[in-house]
Amino acid sequence: MAVLLLAALAAAGTYAARHLATASWRVAGDAGTAGGTSDGFAPDAAAGARYPKAVSPVDYNGNGVDDYADIVAGARIDAENRPAYDDGYYEGGYPPDDRGACTDLVWRAFRNAGYDLKSMVDADVAADPGSYAAVAPRPDPNIDFRRTGVLDVFFAKYGEKLTLDPADHAQWQGGDIVVFQHVKHIGIVSDKRDANGTAFVLHNMGQRQRENDYLAFDTHMAVTGHYRFDVSKVPQGVLRKWS
Numbered sequence: 246m247a248v249l250l251l252a253a254l255a256a257a258g259t260y261a262a263r264h265l266a267t268a269s270w271r272v273a274g275d276a277g278t279a280g281g282t283s284d285g286f287a288p289d290a291a292a293g294a295r296y297p298k299a300v301s302p303v304d305y306n307g308n309g310v311d312d313y314a315d316i317v318a319g320a321r322i323d324a325e326n327r328p329a330y331d332d333g334y335y336e337g338g339y340p341p342d343d344r345g346a347c348t349d350l351v352w353r354a355f356r357n358a359g360y361d362l363k364s365m366v367d368a369d370v371a372a373d374p375g376s377y378a379a380v381a382p383r384p385d386p387n388i389d390f391r392r393t394g395v396l397d398v399f400f401a402k403y404g405e406k407l408t409l410d411p412a413d414h415a416q417w418q419g420g421d422i423v424v425f426q427h428v429k430h431i432g433i434v435s436d437k438r439d440a441n442g443t444a445f446v447l448h449n450m451g452q453r454q455r456e457n458d459y460l461a462f463d464t465h466m467a468v469t470g471h472y473r474f475d476v477s478k479v480p481q482g483v484l485r486k487w488s
Contacts, residue, residue, distance in 0.1 A: 288437035288445060298436055299418035303476050305486075306359025312474070313420030319357025320433035320447035321456065323350045330451030338363055338387045347431050348391040350449045351422065354433050356487050360476075364485035366390040366399055372482060376402065394428035397470050403479050404472030411460035411468065417444035423460075424470030432459075434471075 301312035331344035352362040419436030432448030443461040
């Protein structure tokens with residue numbers, strides 16, 4: 246069973262690429278959407294104002310910006326850089342800045358808030374291998390932090406579990422983590438919303454527009470995880486600062 250789960254995790258990034266290859270994305274200048282249509286491609290300031298932004302009580306990197314805002318800003322930097330989609334294996338773990346998959350947007354977002362997500366995941370896998378059966382008994386620090394399924398376990402442990410329904414608009418806040426189909430795809434919830442109040446997602450499937458209203462598409466991958474990171478839950482033996 247562990248071998249099968251490991252294979253599923255390894256396939257997560259390539260699934261996104263295949264999903265992209267068979268879809269028409271709604272982006273500026275494109276017609277249609279991935280699997281359907283949405284009503285609110287452009288962010289709507291009035292809708293955003295209806296749902297006050299969640300503010301983290303923590304400013305981990307001490308830059309005067311709360312963690313959630315820093316996570317959104319870091320995710321947006323990666324989205325605007327539009328790295329070429331690449332879920333390949335790299336010695337040392339990190340792909341070049343101009344390459345990456347959905348999971349790379351996430352660790353880069355957390356880096357902007359001062360967290361070394363790779364080191365935190367590696368430490369947690371070592372401390373609690375039973376929670377990470379899919380990568381046991383041979384964890385690999387070069388890739389584990391870039392597996393959607395591994396991050397799903399990590400954030401389920403160290404985050405507040407929230408609604409899976411995109412229509413529960415107020416619960417979707419900038420800086421949240423959203424996981425699709427357990428091991429298939431992951432992104433960061435944006436601080437922007439469409440006209441109906443549905444939160445945008447910052448994510449990388451290789452699409453042109455990396456911040457979009459994916460949750461409003463008529464057809465999108467099922468949401469199986471929605472978390473708000475809570476650093477107070479992270480043991481000191483796992484917590485790592487980016488340096």
